[in-house]
Amino acid sequence: MKRFALAVAVVVIGWTSNAAAFTVGASYLSNNADFSSAVSDFSTDAGGYKIFLGFDFIKFFGGELSYRDLGNYNETSGSSSIDASIKAYDASVRGILPLGKLFSIFAKAGYSNISTSGFFDGTVVDESDWKLFYGVGVDLNLGEHMGVRTEWEQYDVDQSLNSLSLGAFFRF
Numbered sequence: 750m751k752r753f754a755l756a757v758a759v760v761v762i763g764w765t766s767n768a769a770a771f772t773v774g775a776s777y778l779s780n781n782a783d784f785s786s787a788v789s790d791f792s793t794d795a796g797g798y799k800i801f802l803g804f805d806f807i808k809f810f811g812g813e814l815s816y817r818d819l820g821n822y823n824e825t826s827g828s829s830s831i832d833a834s835i836k837a838y839d840a841s842v843r844g845i846l847p848l849g850k851l852f853s854i855f856a857k858a859g860y861s862n863i864s865t866s867g868f869f870d871g872t873v874v875d876e877s878d879w880k881l882f883y884g885v886g887v888d889l890n891l892g893e894h895m896g897v898r899t900e901w902e903q904y905d906v907d908q909s910l911n912s913l914s915l916g917a918f919f920r921f
Contacts, residue, residue, distance in 0.1 A: 770804070770805050770920045770921065771802070771803070771804055771920070771921045772801075772802070772803040772804070772805070772811075772813075772918050772919070772920050772921075773801070773802050773803075773918065773919055773921075774800075774801050774803075774898065774916050774917055774918030774919065775798060775799065775800050775801070775916050775917065776798065776799045776801070776898065776900075776914040776915060776916025776917075777796065777797075777798060777914060777915055777916065778796065778797040778798060778799055778817065778818075778819065778820070778912045778913070778914045779794065779796060779912065779913045779914070780794065780795050780796070780797055780819050780820045780835075780910070780911070780912045781793070781794050781909070781910070781911055781912075782794075782795070782819075782820075782822055782835065782908060782909065782910045783908045783909040783910075784822070784831050784833070784869055784908050785908060789826060789827075789829035789870060791822075791824050791826070791829075791831050792909075793822045793823075793824045793831065794820075795819070795820025795821055795822050796820055797817060797818045797819045797820040797912075798817070798818050799815050799816070799817045799818075799912075799914060799916065800815060800816050801813055801814065801815035801816075801918075802814050802815070803843070803918075805843075805845065808845070808847060809844065809845050809846065809847075810842070810843070810844060810845065811842070811843045811845060812840070812841065812842050812843065813840070813841050813842075813843055813857065813859075814838075814839070814840050815838065815839055815841075816836075816837075816838045817836065817837045817838070817839070817861075817912075818836055819835035819836060819837060819863075819910070819912065820834070820835060821833070821834045822834075822835070822867075829870050830868070830869075830870065830871075831867070831868070831869050831870075832867045832868045832869075833865055833866065833867030833868070833869060833874055834865070834866050834867055835863065835864070835865050835910070836863075836864045837861045837862060837863045837864065837904075838861070838862055839859050839860060839861035839862065839882060840859050840860060841857045841858060841859025841860075841882070842857065842858060842859060843855045843856070843857045844856050844857070850890065851889060851890055852887060852888065852889060852890070853887070853888045853890075854885070854886070854887050854888075855885065855886050855887075855888065855900075856883070856884070856885050857883065857884050857885075857886070857900075857902075858881070858882070858883040858884075859881075859882060859883075860879050860880065860881060860882070861879070861880055861881075861882045861904060862877060862878070862879050863876075863877070863878060863879075863880055863904060863906060863910075864876070864877040865877075880904055880905050880906050881904075881905040882902055882903065882904045882905060883902070883903060883905075884900050884901055884902030884903065884912075885900065885901055886898055886899060886900025886901065887899055887900070888918075893920070894919060894920050894921070895917065895918065895919050895920065896917070896918055896920070897915070897916065897917050897918075898914075898915070898916050898917070898918055899913075899914065899915050899916075900913075900914050901913050901914075902914070
């Protein structure tokens with residue numbers, strides 16, 4: 750039993766020492782949001798950005814904190830209109846699958862505090878709530894300390910809200 754525990758400890762320490770890394774990065778976001786009321790429905794796109802800080806605990810598992818400006822949504826159709834801004838900050842865990850030294854794919858899930866403010870069909874909107882979100886992505890390592898990332902994320906909100914992003918990161 751002691752040998753088994755020692756073997757497990759060696760494997761965990763080996764994974765941790767080789768993979769543990771802080772990551773800081775930023776991404777451009779292309780967002781799509783659907784807004785619905787009894788009077789109208791809008792599906793509109795907006796650009797935004799994300800700043801993130803992560804830590805890979807072991808080769809296959811990490812965590813991430815981020816702030817997102819999910820964009821400003823302005824659209825009018827007849828007497829209906831939307832003029833809203835969406836921002837979020839969140840925490841997530843990432844499952845990571847390295848594909849050699851260059852690529853890794855990941856899936857993530859977490860909670861996001863999503864704040865929406867503005868006007869929708871003449872009604873003031875000022876909401877903030879914690880919601881589940883999830884996503885998938887690919888990292889391309891451009892050396893030991895930097896890389897690029899693309900990912901898709903979906904937010905579990907009353908309206909449909911999702912992001913596609915492209916960004917860069919630095920690893921310490």
